[in-house]
Amino acid sequence: MQSSSLTRYEQQDALGVAMTVVIGFEGSANKIGVGIVRDGEVLSNPRRTYITPPGQGFLPSETAKHHRSVILTVVREALDEAELSPADIDCVAYTKGPGMGAPLVTVALVARTLAQLWGKPLLGVNHCIGHIEMGRLITQANNPTVLYVSGGNTQVVAFSERRYRIFGETIDIAVGNCLDRFARVIKISNDPSPGYNIEQMAKKGTEYVELPYTVKGMDVSFSGVLSYIEEAAHKMLSSGQCTAEDLCFSLQETLFSMLVEITERAMAHCGSQEVLIVGGVGCNLRLQEMMGIMCKERGAKLFATDERFCIDNGAMIAQAGWEMFRSGYVTELPDSWITQR
Amino acid sequence: MSLKSISANMLKKKKKMAEDVSGNNHAQQMLGFNLDVPFPSEREASIALNSLSPDREPRKGGITKELVAVGNVLSVRWTADEARVLRVSVGSFLDHLALVLETMEAFGPPIS
Incomplete structure (x- = not known):
């Protein structure tokens, strides 16, 4: 350039x-x-x-x-x-x-x-x-801690000393990749997107199934969660221990809790009072809701966009x-x- | 700029490749493949060259590809160790070329 x-x-x-x-x-x-x-x-x-x-x-x-x-x-x-x-x-x-x-x-x-x-x-x-930049344009967030979550990326980013700097990230697969591959295991439709269909099914989940929770500092790992649920899903579903909806619900709660935790840690680290969620997973309303609760507790402001721009x-x-x-x-x-x- | 003229050209080249392949069985010879694509003008040949050149073949892929534009003709020359690698590279190049031609047909001619 x-x-x-x-x-x-x-x-x-x-x-x-x-x-x-x-x-x-x-x-x-x-x-x-x-x-x-x-x-x-x-x-x-x-x-x-x-x-x-x-x-x-x-x-x-x-x-x-x-x-x-x-x-x-x-x-x-x-x-x-x-x-x-x-x-x-x-x-x-x-x-x-x-x-x-x-x-x-x-x-x-x-x-x-x-x-x-x-x-x-x-x-x-x-x-x-x-x-x-799209998230900043649409939400007018000024200097946010950014959670960038998609099928290929999972990063907590903040602008510091004239550069975007990565404070935390996944050490293996992206959160969206974890969701997409879980959807494939239990044959959830990819139309309009696997993540959207998991989100809808999760709303009907009632039973929380405990899954591995892997946060290290400001980094996360999702491959273990995926292996675990891939292994357990068919057994639990065929024995009637839980429903596919319960698994969607439990997976979302676990993954999103991990993301909220590392975002909060990065905010504390940079003294930031704004969070901006971008990337395809960012249009998940449950993720936005959970992030909103954390922000409210800290007196911070949450910015997010809808599917058109996420x-x-x-x-x-x-x-x-x-x-x-x-x-x-x-x-x-x-x-x-x-x-x- | 029609694709028909290219495929006709391709057939001739394929025969040439077959000869090269048989040659390779006897000696440590590289496979070669040439493609000439005529464009309506020098300008369009140069646009295609600039669009198709930037993405290089992988360095350790056992294949090289050279593009040049002479007048209104875009010429591509491949050399490769194996026919398999050559086929993949030529195949994907033709997909790319077709897309550049379609783009020119849809949004051309270039502004002067």
Whole structure:
């Protein structure tokens, strides 16, 4: 990434008429999204999800194939909904990583080609920063401790000394991965998402089944919880010891308690009075409720968004891209390679 | 820019690859594979080159891929140790190329 002189924007800034329009492309996992942001306003944000049959996860090459088949339709939708033409765009932002290689390449190819066809600068964006910037834009949280929870990531992040710093994280699998894989074990539908269906089933759970609880300082581990429940689920269900709903309820309570605990510890550590939850798991209302209780006890404020902005989307890449572009960053084409980490 | 012309080209190249494969049984020779893709203009060939170049083949994958644009033709040259690795790389390149072509058809031609 290189800094470049943005004379046009400096001039516009001086005149007070700057309007910067960024189109953002996201496709690091099973969602493909294109969003357009103009100075903090989301003009459009269409998205498609690659949904696999119950019991199956999504594999890189099939996911890339899905993205290839719909991406141009989604770009057209984003432009039409925003009532903009390519000439109105100032910058093309895309997810550089982290994520699955094949889907990332698919989206980067289209972003690179469009940037050149339209004669616009290209900008590679970090997926995690995209989530955080989108959360900040939507909630107007000022300087929050961020809990970033999704199918691929679980981190407690705070801005400290001019950088986002990771205070705690999972030492194995992400919380969303734990939920998704549990859903596969008992064949819960992936439509609209396994996490959403677990959340609905959990509401009907009554019996709490004790599960391993693994917190070390500000880090968490979910792989042991998953192994335990994978092993126990079929036995307990077939013997009628508990219902699938009870297992969903117990798993959510256990996992979310762990997340609330490490978030509280990070807040105490940084003296923070705000929490922002981002990432796909962040739209779970039970997680938001439990976090809210902790925040209330500490006199802190909770910020969260709904599925439109929590779950991977194009606007979050456009928003992080907008911040970077306005700070003078662009990505030259030879540097626009994607990264899985 | 139609994909038909590419597949016709591909058939010829596949025959060439078959010869190379048989050659490999006798000596420690690398497999080679060439692909030429004509574009409507030099500009479009260069756009495709810039879009398809940044993501490199894995360093220890036993395969190299070189892309160049000469005039309105994008040329790709592969060398590989094994036919299996070569097939995977060529296959995924063709998927990528098709997507770039579709993007050009949907949102082109490039602004001058």
